[in-house]
Amino acid sequence: MHFFILALLLTLITQPILATEMRYPAGEEPIELPMHNLLNAQLPRPAQSHENKKLEAMSLYLTLMREDNHNVWAPYKLAASSAEKGQTELAERYLQLSAKRGLWYYYNLLEDDSFTNIQHSATYRSILAATKARYLQHAHQFEGKASYTLPTGTPPPEGWPTVIFLHAYCKAATISPEKQLLFGEMGVAYIEINGTQMLSENSFRWSxxxxxxxxxxxxxxxxxxxxxxxxxxxxxYLSGSGQGALHAANLMAKYPQFYAGALLIAPKGVIQPVQHSLAAHKRIVVVYYDRQHFSSQALALYFANLFSEGNQVQTLHFALAEDATHSGQARFKQPLQWILNQTPETKPRS
Incomplete structure (x- = not known):
């Protein structure tokens, strides 16, 4: 029954039900049914209105909330929907239930615009404080946590060259066997770090x-x-993707004494890009994709221009982001070798 409810939720939430993108904690994501499943063989139905979709979503959340006594996300989303409608008493009631079940997703609650109408109420502020306390207790062991892989053999006398990767928004530090092989072949230590703010299980962001x-x-x-x-x-050497690339670019510009070069893959995010760069005599590669929004492409080109004075800068663009046929490991091996000065005579190619 839970799988059926969650599958219907997936159908609903892929439409613009709410003003903001819906993000599910790990283990509570809607589950997509196999294509051959009879539940997928539904007759076409008339297009639903926006309000009807919201009502149906709330009904499904109510069912899920009743059938799973430990689910914190269903009452949370019901609280958000009620608050948007101005039903403050109902919103607080559902939010209290979510908190009673152990809500610890502090940044979701803190920054959710749905609760604007109740954010100054005593109930909301007490729940926010309790959520923050649970968050601090749970998240500190995971925020900024590093994973690493080393080449085999004896390190050079001066130590291993090191690449530090900052992941994109809502990701976590994960080192695949392909990355282990790539950096092992390059003779480089590779470190990934979880973001400094935890959103849910295995989901982090940088500030x-x-x-x-x-x-x-x-x-x-x-x-x-x-x-x-x-x-x-x-x-x-710094490397990053998405939000991680924006932070890496800012740090390369502000603290060049700590970093020897950078690979910046499609930087994007909400913090302000630096206006000036202190970096000099560095090798920096900036990447963007043809199918990105214009603003994201412009940000990549902004950093390429910012670093161009006094540094060796290469700008690469690709038609598509990483997929099964264009893996990051294969695509960025040559740019990384150039940054690391392992192939100084060869410039990276798109």
């Missing part, structure tokens, strides 16, 4: 307010791992 917490997280990891893993702290 939406500034890049200083990102710089602090990276330096803590380097200071802790450098003596243990034999890292060369003078050859630390």
């Amino acid at each position: 939406n307010y500034n890049d200083e917490s990102t710089q602090s997280a990276i330096q803590r990891v380097i200071q802790r791992l450098a003596p243990v893993l034999k890292l060369n702290v003078k050859q630390v």
